[in-house]
Amino acid sequence: MSKPGTWLLAAFFAALSLTANAQTARNSAGSPQLPNAPGKETVQKVCGNCHSANLVLGRGMTREEWSEVVASMISRGAKATQDEFAQVIDYLAKNFPPKSAPGASPASPRRGGGGGFTVGPNDKQIVDAASADRGKAIYSAGCESCHGDKARGTEKGPDLVRSVLVLHDRYGSTLKPFLAKGHPLQNGASASLNDQQIKDLSNFLHQQVNDTLRSGPYSKVLNVLTGDPKAGAAYFNSAGCNQCHSPTGDLAGIASKYDPPTLQQRFLFPRTIGFGRRGLAPTKPVTATVTSPDGTTVSGALDKIDDFNVSLRDASGEYHAWKRTPDLKVQINDPYSAHIELLDRYTDRDIHNVVAYLETLK
Amino acid sequence: MKWIRAVAPALLMAALLAAQGLTSEKILHPTPDIWPTYNGDYSGRRFSKLDKINTSNIQSLSLAWVYRINSGGDRVGGAIKSTPLLVNGVLYFTIPDHVWAVDARTGKEVWQFTWQRSRGGIHLGNRGVGIYGNWLYFETPDCNLVSLNIKDGTERWHKQVCDLDRLYYASVAPIVIGNHVLVGVSGDDLDIPGYLDSRDPETGDLQWRWYTVPQKQGDPGLNTWPSLDAAKHGGGMTWVPSTYDPDLNLVYVGTGNPQPVIAGKAREGDNLFTESIVALHLDTGKMAWYFQCSPHDTHDWDAVQTPILIDGEIDGKPRKLVAQASRNGYFFVLDRVTGKNIVTSQFVKTNWAKGVKPNGEPIPDPAKMPQIDGALVSPNQGGAVNWPPSSFDPQTGLFYVNATRAYSEYYIFDTDEKPEGWGGNDRGGWAESMLQALDYKTGKICWSHKWEGAGIRSGVLSTAGGLVFAGDPVNNLVALNAKTGDPLWHANLGEAMSNGPMTYELDGAQYLVAGAGDTLYGFVMNATEPRQ
Numbered sequence: 001m002s003k004p005g006t007w008l009l010a011a012f013f014a015a016l017s018l019t020a021n022a023q024t025a026r027n028s029a030g031s032p033q034l035p036n037a038p039g040k041e042t043v044q045k046v047c048g049n050c051h052s053a054n055l056v057l058g059r060g061m062t063r064e065e066w067s068e069v070v071a072s073m074i075s076r077g078a079k080a081t082q083d084e085f086a087q088v089i090d091y092l093a094k095n096f097p098p099k100s101a102p103g104a105s106p107a108s109p110r111r112g113g114g115g116g117f118t119v120g121p122n123d124k125q126i127v128d129a130a131s132a133d134r135g136k137a138i139y140s141a142g143c144e145s146c147h148g149d150k151a152r153g154t155e156k157g158p159d160l161v162r163s164v165l166v167l168h169d170r171y172g173s174t175l176k177p178f179l180a181k182g183h184p185l186q187n188g189a190s191a192s193l194n195d196q197q198i199k200d201l202s203n204f205l206h207q208q209v210n211d212t213l214r215s216g217p218y219s220k221v222l223n224v225l226t227g228d229p230k231a232g233a234a235y236f237n238s239a240g241c242n243q244c245h246s247p248t249g250d251l252a253g254i255a256s257k258y259d260p261p262t263l264q265q266r267f268l269f270p271r272t273i274g275f276g277r278r279g280l281a282p283t284k285p286v287t288a289t290v291t292s293p294d295g296t297t298v299s300g301a302l303d304k305i306d307d308f309n310v311s312l313r314d315a316s317g318e319y320h321a322w323k324r325t326p327d328l329k330v331q332i333n334d335p336y337s338a339h340i341e342l343l344d345r346y347t348d349r350d351i352h353n354v355v356a357y358l359e360t361l362k
Numbered sequence: 363m364k365w366i367r368a369v370a371p372a373l374l375m376a377a378l379l380a381a382q383g384l385t386s387e388k389i390l391h392p393t394p395d396i397w398p399t400y401n402g403d404y405s406g407r408r409f410s411k412l413d414k415i416n417t418s419n420i421q422s423l424s425l426a427w428v429y430r431i432n433s434g435g436d437r438v439g440g441a442i443k444s445t446p447l448l449v450n451g452v453l454y455f456t457i458p459d460h461v462w463a464v465d466a467r468t469g470k471e472v473w474q475f476t477w478q479r480s481r482g483g484i485h486l487g488n489r490g491v492g493i494y495g496n497w498l499y500f501e502t503p504d505c506n507l508v509s510l511n512i513k514d515g516t517e518r519w520h521k522q523v524c525d526l527d528r529l530y531y532a533s534v535a536p537i538v539i540g541n542h543v544l545v546g547v548s549g550d551d552l553d554i555p556g557y558l559d560s561r562d563p564e565t566g567d568l569q570w571r572w573y574t575v576p577q578k579q580g581d582p583g584l585n586t587w588p589s590l591d592a593a594k595h596g597g598g599m600t601w602v603p604s605t606y607d608p609d610l611n612l613v614y615v616g617t618g619n620p621q622p623v624i625a626g627k628a629r630e631g632d633n634l635f636t637e638s639i640v641a642l643h644l645d646t647g648k649m650a651w652y653f654q655c656s657p658h659d660t661h662d663w664d665a666v667q668t669p670i671l672i673d674g675e676i677d678g679k680p681r682k683l684v685a686q687a688s689r690n691g692y693f694f695v696l697d698r699v700t701g702k703n704i705v706t707s708q709f710v711k712t713n714w715a716k717g718v719k720p721n722g723e724p725i726p727d728p729a730k731m732p733q734i735d736g737a738l739v740s741p742n743q744g745g746a747v748n749w750p751p752s753s754f755d756p757q758t759g760l761f762y763v764n765a766t767r768a769y770s771e772y773y774i775f776d777t778d779e780k781p782e783g784w785g786g787n788d789r790g791g792w793a794e795s796m797l798q799a800l801d802y803k804t805g806k807i808c809w810s811h812k813w814e815g816a817g818i819r820s821g822v823l824s825t826a827g828g829l830v831f832a833g834d835p836v837n838n839l840v841a842l843n844a845k846t847g848d849p850l851w852h853a854n855l856g857e858a859m860s861n862g863p864m865t866y867e868l869d870g871a872q873y874l875v876a877g878a879g880d881t882l883y884g885f886v887m888n889a890t891e892p893r894q
Contacts, residue, residue: 049879119484119552120551121481123482153591161782168527213783218778219776222774306836307852343738
């Protein structure tokens with residue numbers, strides 16, 4: 001129901017300096033570099049202020065997933081033009097496509113594997129999924145009743161996800177001596193675990209830690225279809241949406257194009273980079289009309305404006321620029337201004353109702 | 363002065379140890395040719411008394427030099443977010459794992475230091491260095507406090523200040539006060555307690571540690587958490603440098619967001635002392651008072667923004683004040699002796715609080731806490747202002763904040779009874795940005811200059827030249843008239859200004875320095891005519 005997973009934001013927080021593939025180029029200082037391909041400079045410009053190349057090296061995701069990562073970064077302050085963001089998504093999608101994961105079944109979600117996160121140490125444990133699965137069986141049999149199904153603790157046993165001992169552990173390095181002699185229950189069971197079993201348990205626990213992080217599989221929008229479609233239709237027809245949109249016109253089939261969380265984002269924030277089922281959703285440019293003191297008027301897509309200068313491209317593609325002065329008139333038209341004005345007026349109930357209504361437009 | 367009695371022995375020793383270089387006295391009373399701490403002085407106001415660059419001659423401000431950081435050809439994942447320190451004509455600044463010393467007159471590199479031992483950690487940004495005597499202090503993403511010789515950048519020692527395995531990291535500019543190096547910590551991925559360390563400038567050894575959240579039975583604030591376990595993992599990072607009042611001998615600390623960050627189900631209560639302005643006694647680290655800016659926050663709106671000290675006047679009486687424009691969109695003015703609230707106002711329109719308590723603290727609206735199906739919240743996670751520093755100008759009496767009004771949709775992702783880490787996040791958004799000038803006596807907006815475009819991560823500087831310097835959303839460094847907000851001058855730096863600008867005077871000329879991306883720009887006023 002929901003999209004493949006906002007947990008893929010994970011990837012953007014995830015550096016793979018340890019597992020970077022063999023093709024990774026390195027510069028003279030030994031730092032890994034992005035592959036040379038169209039868009040590289042844009043990626044460096046847009047992302048490089050906060051992230052190094054090893055953040056994406058070794059990752060692999062679909063275009064849709066990469067666009068979602070970029071959308072998330074925009075909400076965190078990433079600055080670029082729509083074109084530049086499109087180039088970034090294109091570069092990442094082409095150069096870092098999904099990797100075929102040996103042994104991974106399509107049904108099982110990818111999950112935080114360990115060494116990839118920029119958070120924490122470089123020598124973080126790399127979780128072996130098969131080992132973690134074996135560890136889960138050991139955990140279920142001997143640990144879960146006190147430490148809980150997600151290892152977050154119960155009244156009977158402490159939280160292991162936040163456990164300093166677990167976080168210091170690497171493949172059993174601290175777990176083994178603890179279980180051998182230190183476990184409070186001392187019922188003998190933990191001391192009888194062999195090295196491989198301890199390693200399996202360690203992998204399971206580190207997997208629980210990774211799953212808990214922002215990059216984990218829990219990090220996704222769960223359900224936004226909580227509204228009343230009829231009330232949503234009524235809002236649509238009374239709040240002014242129907243002045244520009246029609247359920248049988250531009251919105252026909254919109255629910256087939258976008259999943260519900262995307263529908264919600266798209267009508268709230270139409271300029272957000274869309275992570276739709278068909279890739280990047282188009283957005284309409286802001287336009288400007290500039291009237292010079294002599295009365296001549298030029299209109300077109302706004303290129304750039306600040307307190308001092310303004311520029312645009314007219315319908316023929318020609319570039320025009322002016323120094324802003326008191327007698328130069330600049331009129332800006334944002335095609336989404338009606339959406340922006342609604343932000344101050346919506347109730348959350350209105351929003352949920354509209355999503356429910358849009359979801360009926362299959 | 364009380365302070366003299368309290369700090370005199372320390373200062374005496376400090377003076378002996380630092381017979382050369384940057385003395386405690388110089389840090390306390392900076393001359394125009396130094397910028398000795400992150401904010402330029404202990405008040406945090408980022409106001410310079412220099413007026414050789416002023417409203418009359420600003421159009422003559424010239425580019426003097428450009429310094430582009432170079433770490434092996436590729437971008438190293440770091441914009442210059444640090445405010446350079448200036449000592450003996452040399453600027454010292456950082457990005458994560460790197461320190462530079464650059465000639466303040468020419469932009470020529472004097473030395474560069476790279477932390478080669480890095481074990482990892484979040485490399486998003488570094489706020490800069492602290493300097494004392496002939497020694498420099500900075501923090502590394504892998505949780506070390508490193509001391510270098512300012513002469514040549516050679517390492518003197520390093521000390522671990524946090525636990526990288528618990529997903530702490532370190533990014534703060536240390537602040538040196540007397541014989542204390544104040545060291546804050548960062549990280550909010552896995553439910554860890556924040557703290558502020560005071561460390562020995564000679565050895566890096568711990569003098570005291572103040573935890574921002576309760577760590578044991580009997581600790582103050584524990585009754586604002588459901589359990590000691592929740593409090594011990596309750597967050598509250600100290601990731602922006604503190605300010606200091608020498609007369610009161612109090613340190614003013616802004617504390618970060620509670621953890622788990624978004625899903626607050628398992629931490630019901632106000633969650634003290636997260637998202638608070640706290641006054642600590644310098645010598646002991648004991649808390650004198652606190653004021654909570656966001657009780658039980660669930661939006662990542664840390665209250666770490668610099669608590670700026672204002673010696674002002676309220677109802678005709680001189681008052682010692684501390685003011686903060688906070689990430690949650692509220693402007694607070696407190697009595698810095700007692701912590702008593704004087705002003706609470708919004709510096710941008712927000713929608714998350716349903717009122718203000720008699721004590722001045724906003725009351726969070728439960729409907730605007732993150733929801734499974736989303737809640738439309740203003741501001742967004744980035745906040746009405748983030749870490750970039752604001753400024754207070756005593757000449758105009760105005761507090762300047764480079765502000766953003768924004769909306770995003772906040773979701774709960776983890777419906778577990780005990781969510782951990784973040785457990786939710788915000789998505790999407792719309793924003794507009796403006797430079798706000800606030801009357802500190804009332805919190806009222808005196809003028810507002812709306813920028814074209816949105817999204818700002820740059821700080822503010824005000825000067826006796828009647829100017830305010832700030833970055834706009836489209837890569838300009840802009841000088842505005844401090845009284846009116848009229849934009850007077852700009853330089854497009856090619857990338858967004860990424861730090862707080864600073865200024866100094868050398869050889870009779872006033873310089874202005876700002877960082878944008880990987881480049882530091884030095885401007886100078888060559889015109890010498892007196893101010894009109």
